[in-house]
Amino acid sequence: MTEDPQTRYRRHRFPAEIIAHAVWLYYRFPLSLRDVEDLLSERGIDVSFQTVSEWASKFGLEFANQLRRRSRGNFADKWHLDEMVVSIKGRKYWLWRAVDADGYVLDALLQRRRNKKAALRLMRKLLKGQGTAPRVLVTDKLRSYPAARSELMPGVEHRSHKGLNNRAENSHLPVRRRERRMMRFKSARQCQRFVSANGPIANLFHLHRKHLTAAYYRRLRAHAITIWREIACSIAA
Known part of the structure; x- marks a missing residue:
C-alpha cells in the first residue's frame, strides 16, 4: 500500500509535489543543489539549496528503495x-x-x-x-x-x-x-x-530512446513519470 502523502510530508512547509519534483531534478539530472534551487525559483518557488539537500537526503533513498522493490527479479540474467x-x-x-x-x-x-x-x-x-x-x-x-x-x-x-x-x-x-x-x-x-538513490531512479527513466519510435518513447516516458509520482506520493495511489 502506498503511504499517505499527508503522513509522509507532515510538518513540511512545501507540498508533496514540489518536494518530489526537487528530488527528481537532483537525482535525474547532473545538477548541483544550487542548480535545483534556481530551477525552482524560475517557477516562483523560493526554497534554499540547503532545504533541497535535506529533501534529497531524507526522501531520495526512500523513493529508490520503493523502486528497487518494484523491479526486483526483472533484470537480465x-x-x-x-x-x-x-x-x-x-x-x-x-x-x-x-x-x-x-x-x-x-x-x-x-x-x-x-x-x-x-x-x-x-x-x-x-x-x-x-x-x-x-x-x-x-x-x-x-x-x-x-x-x-x-x-x-x-x-x-x-x-x-x-x-x-x-x-x-x-x-x-x-x-x-x-x-x-x-x-x-x-x-x-x-x-x-547518492549512488544508492541514483541507480533505481536512473533505471526508471532508462528507456533506450534510440531504439524506439518517438510516439512509443513518449508513452514509456509518461508511464515512468506516473510511476514516479505514485512512488513519491504526489498523487493518490
Whole structure:
C-alpha cells in the first residue's frame, strides 16, 4: 500500500509535489543543489539549496528503495561488474558497480579495498538484493572477481575480458559527471547515499530512446513519470 502523502510530508512547509519534483531534478539530472534551487525559483518557488539537500537526503533513498522493490527479479540474467576509483578528501576509495545486460543498475557499493573481500561483499549484496544468481558474470581481469565467484557462485559462467565489460564501464559516466558538478564528493557516506538513490531512479527513466519510435518513447516516458509520482506520493495511489 502506498503511504499517505499527508503522513509522509507532515510538518513540511512545501507540498508533496514540489518536494518530489526537487528530488527528481537532483537525482535525474547532473545538477548541483544550487542548480535545483534556481530551477525552482524560475517557477516562483523560493526554497534554499540547503532545504533541497535535506529533501534529497531524507526522501531520495526512500523513493529508490520503493523502486528497487518494484523491479526486483526483472533484470537480465547477465551481470556486468566493474569498479572505479573515487577520491574523497585525499583518500582513495573504490566504487564497485553492477549492471545487467541492458544497462540497468543492479547495485553500487563504495569500499576502501579492491580485493577478494570487497568483491565478496558486493556479490553477497547483489544476491540478497536480486534473490537469484546470474547466468553469466562479466568482469575485467581483476583476480578478485574469479576468487569471489568460485566461493559464492561456482556454477555461474564467468567471462573475464576488459573489452566485454563496456556496459559496466559506461555506467560510471553519470557518477563522474555528478562528481565534477559537485567538485567531488564530500564524504564516503554522501557518495554511498547518492549512488544508492541514483541507480533505481536512473533505471526508471532508462528507456533506450534510440531504439524506439518517438510516439512509443513518449508513452514509456509518461508511464515512468506516473510511476514516479505514485512512488513519491504526489498523487493518490
